[in-house]
Amino acid sequence: MIATESLSKRFPRVTALDRLSLDIGPGVTGLVGSNGAGKSTLIKILLGLSPATEGRAAVLGLDVATSGAAIRERVGYMPEHDCLPPDVSATEFVVHMARMSGLPPTAARERTADTLRHVGLYEERYRPIGGYSTGMKQRVKLAQALVHDPQLVLLDEPTNGLDPVGRDEMLGLIRRVHTDFGISVLVTSHLLGELERTCDHVVVIDGGTLLRSSSTSDFTQTTATLAVEVTDSDTHPDGTDALRQVLTRVGVKFIGQDGLDAQGLPGAGHILLVEATGDETYDIVRDSVAGLGLGLVRMEQRRHHIAEVFRTDGAPASAAVAQNAPASAGRRTAEGERS
Numbered sequence: 001m002i003a004t005e006s007l008s009k010r011f012p013r014v015t016a017l018d019r020l021s022l023d024i025g026p027g028v029t030g031l032v033g034s035n036g037a038g039k040s041t042l043i044k045i046l047l048g049l050s051p052a053t054e055g056r057a058a059v060l061g062l063d064v065a066t067s068g069a070a071i072r073e074r075v076g077y078m079p080e081h082d083c084l085p086p087d088v089s090a091t092e093f094v095v096h097m098a099r100m101s102g103l104p105p106t107a108a109r110e111r112t113a114d115t116l117r118h119v120g121l122y123e124e125r126y127r128p129i130g131g132y133s134t135g136m137k138q139r140v141k142l143a144q145a146l147v148h149d150p151q152l153v154l155l156d157e158p159t160n161g162l163d164p165v166g167r168d169e170m171l172g173l174i175r176r177v178h179t180d181f182g183i184s185v186l187v188t189s190h191l192l193g194e195l196e197r198t199c200d201h202v203v204v205i206d207g208g209t210l211l212r213s214s215s216t217s218d219f220t221q222t223t224a225t226l227a228v229e230v231t232d233s234d235t236h237p238d239g240t241d242a243l244r245q246v247l248t249r250v251g252v253k254f255i256g257q258d259g260l261d262a263q264g265l266p267g268a269g270h271i272l273l274v275e276a277t278g279d280e281t282y283d284i285v286r287d288s289v290a291g292l293g294l295g296l297v298r299m300e301q302r303r304h305h306i307a308e309v310f311r312t313d314g315a316p317a318s319a320a321v322a323q324n325a326p327a328s329a330g331r332r333t334a335e336g337e338r339s
């Protein structure tokens with residue numbers, strides 16, 4: 001779907017992409033990186049909207065340097081920023097975008113109705129966009145990216161500005177773009193955790209360079225952390241400690257010490273942060289809690305911020321924990337943006 005080879009983009013004061021080589025196949029792929037990592041720059045180059053300084057890139061086998069228009073016919077784009085006209089309705093806007101993509105009037109209207117229904121905006125489709133919530137505006141942007149039935153869509157931070165429920169709904173929609181219509185997706189985010197559940201494949205970039213590209217299952221297996229909270233009981237007045245001892249005996253490892261997580265942030269004293277090596281860790285925790293006769297308040301996978309998975313030198317954060325190294329510069333980011 002997408003291939004880049006030693007792709008670089010230099011602005012006068014900053015190198016946005018630095019010899020980036022990628023090979024992205026069909027399916028849903030997440031492009032993860034902190035703010036300024038180079039995600040939007042990469043998308044603009046892939047659409048043929050901005051020339052690369054060096055290197056090559058191809059989308060659907062078409063060279064971005066020479067076939068920008070042909071690429072944009074086959075690829076949908078959802079930009080990051082709000083770019084919607086407030087005075088027109090979703091229907092008017094999406095029909096207009098469909099016409100701009102070359103669809104005849106009747107097909108444009110039909111496709112618009114179908115697409116707005118798909119993104120859950122059918123009832124409100126004749127209201128002016130200016131009165132829409134952020135979530136509704138994001139759906140309009142998604143609809144205009146899909147309306148010309150592209151083979152691939154590039155979605156730039158589609159969950160930006162959404163509350164947790166809105167994020168989940170948007171991620172569900174994105175997943176269905178692929179499962180229902182067979183359209184491949186490249187979706188960017190600065191939150192690794194939210195893409196883990198949506199994407200088949202995750203690519204992580206930082207400072208314009210590739211940190212990692214792997215299937216989501218490979219990724220989560222090496223990075224999963226379970227937050228476990230249990231009740232106390234008459235037999236075990238400190239249920240958390242009792243569970244910690246049982247789990248230690250069967251070889252389960254914990255993230256950090258004294259309830260501190262990978263970044264040295266408190267996991268709240270009564271929450272155990274367990275290193276999950278696979279599905280069996282869930283079973284071990286559940287059986288241990290039951291064996292002690294405690295109540296399981298929660299057992300959930302911790303959402304990872306990009307800075308929690310990678311130190312600034314690109315090594316996995318778990319290595320930093322194992323060596324008990326001081327938290328990296330990423331710590332400030334993790335504190336500031338933890339959800």
Ligand SMILES: Nc1ncnc2c1ncn2[C@@H]1O[C@H](COP(=O)(O)OP(=O)(O)OP(=O)(O)O)[C@@H](O)[C@H]1O
Pocket residue numbers: 011012014015016033034035036037038039040041042080157
């Ligand atoms: N037109 C431009 N002129 C100069 N510098 C730019 C330009 N566009 C992007 N940059 C710089 O290139 C770097 C990468 O920016 P880019 O927008 O691609 O990052 P991003 O990963 O999409 O982050 P964000 O989510 O914050 O947009 C940043 O340092 C940014 O300031």
